[in-house]
């Protein structure tokens with residue numbers, strides 16, 4: 001790696017801007033730790049952007065020029081690393097897909113925050129990265145501040161992962177908590193989550209279980225070498241829970257959670273999303289409000305549980321920049337990359 005690392009950012013919403021702000025505030029830290037000057041050389045939204053080979057300061061992000069956007073714009077910046085923070089659309093791949101294809105084909109390292117492209121075309125993106133030697137990092141797309149993909153790719157490496165259970169969506173955990181412990185109806189709980197600014201105005205991806213399914217699929221495919229497709233997964237959300245069911249759980253002292261579950265079957269994996277109710281003795285029963293959690297069962301390291309959350313959008317920005325430091329460590333010779341896992345077979349054939 002040269003003494004400079006040039007970054008391009010696609011997506012300037014809450015997460016993209018928080019990532020730019022945090023990245024620029026840490027430049028001295030990167031220089032001291034890795035001996036690298038980090039420059040933000042390009043940034044864009046859907047219609048406008050800004051580019052400067054000498055590096056952008058934070059105030060330049062408030063002065064975008066119409067028309068400076070798209071994968072060709074990012075390519076022209078000659079960035080070493082792309083941070084992709086656009087909207088997520090797993091049915092089409094979303095606007096992130098062309099950015100990622102271009103970056104990985106050109107040998108740029110990529111940090112992905114949106115899930116759409118990874119779900120829609122993950123195998124091809126993984127293959128592109130493998131053949132060009134790009135690093136493809138995706139903490140932001142796999143529950144962000146909650147460590148998930150790094151547990152699989154680093155902390156548990158060498159073990160055989162037997163299964164995963166995850167509370168991977170903050171909005172649904174908040175809603176279930178409010179319905180069980182505060183006795184709110186679904187509509188009022190959702191209204192409060194939207195008023196607090198963390199539930200989407202169109203909450204269907206969250207409450208119907210698709211956001212959880214996407215995160216689990218990315219974890220399986222990129223963390224375990226699986227080859228799952230979203231159509232292979234049985235997905236049920238929390239939108240159709242009846243008051244009787246909620247009352248039963250409440251009366252029995254159980255804590256219902258929207259769970260993404262992955263298990264081995266034959267040579268491959270199976271996955272599903274649905275509500276499970278946990279007794280108070282289970283660590284998942286303690287995952288309150290907007291928190292998330294993951295439990296990974298392994299052959300030799302037993303069960304590992306992580307839980308928590310940070311304040312958004314800075315928590316997701318920090319997770320993306322954790323990925324960036326892993327890239328800096330590898331490219332500056334402080335660490336060696338882990339290889340891309342081979343495919344071990346999808347659940348459709350097992």
Ligand SMILES: NC(=O)c1ccc[n+]([C@@H]2O[C@H](COP(=O)([O-])OP(=O)(O)OC[C@H]3O[C@@H](n4cnc5c(N)ncnc54)[C@H](OP(=O)(O)O)[C@@H]3O)[C@@H](O)[C@H]2O)c1
Nearest residue numbers: 011012013014015045046047085086087088095114312316
């Ligand atoms: N918010 C969170 O807490 C959180 C947590 C984890 C992951 N994420 C993921 O992070 C991503 C960004 O979230 P957000 O809350 O920042 O979303 P957001 O506020 O809706 O911002 C999306 C940004 O993407 C831009 N965009 C749309 N099409 C584009 C294109 N073709 N080229 C370049 N930029 C384009 C938009 O541009 P305009 O400004 O021009 O519309 C906007 O700046 C999402 O995929 C989300 O799922 C979010």
